[in-house]
Amino acid sequence: MAFSSLNDFFAMGGHAPYVWSAWAMTLTLLLGSVLHARHERRQLIRQLQRRSRRERHHAAQGRAPRSRSRAGDIDDT
Amino acid sequence: MWTFINKLGSPRWFYAISARLLPWLWAAAAVLIAVGSIWGLAFAPADYQQGNSFRIIYVHVPAAFLAQSIFVAMAVSGLIFMVWKIKIADMAAAMMAPLGAAMTFIALFSGAVWGVPTWGTWWMWDARLTSMLILLFLYVGVIALRGAFSSRDSASRAASVLAMVGVINIPIIKYSVDWWYTLHQPATFSVTSRPAMPLEMWMPLLIMVLGFYCFFIALTLTRTRSEILRRESTKRWVRELAGEGG
């Protein structure tokens, strides 16, 4: 251990605001990226599920499934 | 060999294979970053000159490494997309850019904060920070350019071209800024010129760098999988996936 007590550790020899703010910003951005990626994925899956439910509903009613293609995911093969 | 590369280019296969890799990558990232942080913060010796503010290096250097590596990875992905028309490469490039910008920002922020106890000022136009700042602008440019096109294919190709132009420029910019700084440098201590670090200091640094790289790969794979769902949403395998509840 480079520090003799927990208080010393937090104080960082007087450099506490610098070390901890740098670390806090880093962890915030890293965690934020992870949360954003998870949220992005969940939202997408929900949208896809909603659409598949709609299509099954339309198919059950005898209507042709309306494929609403958003400008964002036009497939260019 | 070619079948492997062809398979890699298939979004469906990529989606399946990455699902198996991801838990390991996330675990590796978490463990490495946790171990590196604790080691660097609590166990590594303080610097004889800078004291404990030196510990900022354990986030600053990994972030700086990643900032540059991600740009190169983005440019290489762009090249693969333009030459071999592999869409996954473009999806990955699009997902990498924001993380690269975030890493650049972390490097800048930690570098600036580090400067206060070291140089007594919040910002210092030294070669490293100035290069990082320019890199941030390059990232913003690529992200903005991709967003400005309404056609996805044009956006992908434009962003690829810009990333490739940018990556050629990065060494030129670094060399120019280094030269510029040494010309105008006041006689102060520079972060880069220091005696060789003892093992207890650079081991945690290495661990942090590895942890950051694992994080980058894990996050990019995760977001690329989402992008695959987004772009291939009309395909049957995606519909089936959604029908099952993901």
Place this chain on the structure above:
Amino acid sequence: MSRAKPSAPPQREPHGGLVVALRATFKRDLILLLRRRGEVLNPLVFFALVITLFPIGISPDPELLSTIAPGLLWVAALLAALLSLDSLFRGDYDDGTLEQLLLSPQPLAVLALAKVAVHWLLTGLPLALMAPVLGIMLSLPAGSYLVLALSLALGSASLSLIGAIGAALTVGLSRGGVLLSLLVLPLYIPVLIFGAGAVQAAILGDAVSAHLAILGALLAVALMFAPWAIAASLRISING
């Protein structure tokens, strides 16, 4: 030896065809741009205006101005050149000439080079020639005026080439102008460093040739890579 008759253009003379196309593109762009006097003069007026802003905004003290003059002159000239880039391809894009260029059998990269050459002749070069006059207004120390003009002439060629890449990428976008600046300015920085550095070296009596040599090297690299990037970018913008 067949003489090319005006009514029967040569069908299978690739080399002759390329030179003909180059000269035609060059001449056409030159004439078109010369007709739009305003567009040629705007960057020069902008240059002068921006230089005027600095003493007003900072201080009229000649000693202070003389120390920052090299950088100010270079930055203002760089911004003026940037301003004129937006219209490099826009006219041709709007009236369909650009699509015709794409369809031409001549390599687009070479034709783009001709356009950029015209841009440099009518923007970069005049800026370089005007700079010493503005240098007087900023109390630029003696002995550096020639280097100022030289560095700007040499550097602005690179600026035109690099800027053309950005112009080609954004020509099809509705609000491409500001984005163009964002894309191009980071790439301008090496040229700025060595251009302003050359002038400062001249003031201090240091070796100027090293800086000018590096500016030349940057131009060589730009000449090697930029035309292809410009051509690729034009294709993207047109097909989008």
